[in-house]
Amino acid sequence: MKNDVSRRKFITTTLGTAMGASGIAVVARIANRYGLIPPDHSGIFGIGETLTYASQRILTSFHSQAREFDRSQVSEIPIVNGNPPQNETYERLLRGRFSDWRLTIDGLVARPSSFSLADLKSYPTSTQITQLACEEGWSFIGEWTGVALSHVLNSVGVLPQAKYVVYLSLDEEWWDSLDMPEAWHPQTLLTYGMNGRDLTVDHGAPLRLRLPRQLGYKSVKYVHRITFTDNIKKFGSGFGSVSPDLGYSWYAGI
């Protein structure tokens, strides 16, 4: 009788473990299929990150927009964080007032292209007055002008297998990436103007990617190349941006 009990216990434990493990595997597979797993999902912190990212991807939609403010609420002093790129390429482009600057778009697109600043300015203009919130805790409100990333996505013909938009800065150590829902979102802008003037060097001239539904560090300055990929592991350490290498999460919708 004693044997029976332990055998039954053994069988139920084994079955339970197997079902639990395969259950987790199935959930993980479905979550991955629907783009609910962030690139920095590994390790103990990856559990919290995945729960945050997955739940917010389910909750947020194309229609949920970051709050926009009245022009009277624009901060008098827009805070500057970080320094302009310290390299010869950037200094040369700056001396030429960015007339030689190009935005290169490649990867999984039908028509790899490059755009001058004048090209981007000739596209339909989008303006937003939104809050830039830094992960440190401070924030300011600014007015940004540019072209919706979705407009550029349409003009280069993004291939359906593209899963991430990687954007690289002239500040060579800086790059980041977005998932496709964020890339298509109407408030995700390639900005060249701020507070009614051209973007200043401090704020990312000539081009800053602005996405108000995430913290400030995702709004990378000095963007000069955008590439589309189905495999984010090929870039850097494979975590989707330099931020996880520095200890910050890839997804910053918090």
Add this chain to the structure above:
Amino acid sequence: MSTSDPAYVGDLVVPREKVSDFPRHSLTVRVTHWITALSFGGLFVSGVAILLSHPRLYWGETGNVATPSLIDLPFPFILANQNGWGRYLHFLSAWIVVLSGVVYVVSGLVTRHFRKNLLPAKADLSWKSFFERSRSEAVPTYNVLQRVTYLAVVFGLFPFVIWTGLAMSPALVSVVPALVTVFGGHQSARTLHFLVAAVLVLFVLVHLAMVCIAGFWRCVRPMITGYAAARKEHA
């Protein structure tokens, strides 16, 4: 233990203590208590790490070094670029505390734990009974002050600290703007999050002090084993 011991019944050996012990905390209460305690430690450490990168609090929508602050926290130093792991740990701990909190609240409603053990009896709701020891001498129960405090922590402070935390999320606020607009802005939510967290820390400190005063093992043992020793008359 000898065979003349009253707890010795035939060949069934019952430890002497067990006879006078009686159930105090359910398994759910014990497990969620310790998970919450551990996660709260994680939230506290990571919260301080995040705060140390910018220990200024503001009111309203925006706030930064160029605007006046509401509270300047007197930290002797700031800790730049340490808030990355702080954030990872904060959100991991927050998820654990929220999930175990849901288990605790649902089970507390189903098993009528709140009604039986935490909701003060109507007759006890007087200022005098507030500070009295629990009436039953043999069976330790919570007094009115404890009951009201625990209920306030579970149904007041925790929901509020979660809400003000979510109000700082630019993604969630894009779905439900009222999360933050009711507080008057992003920075107000951040300040309130800090203040509620400070009250929770104060609660933990007082809670620990009371445990020590009432007898550390007398209070901690039931929260681990589930059983409390009866107050023995003959002891």
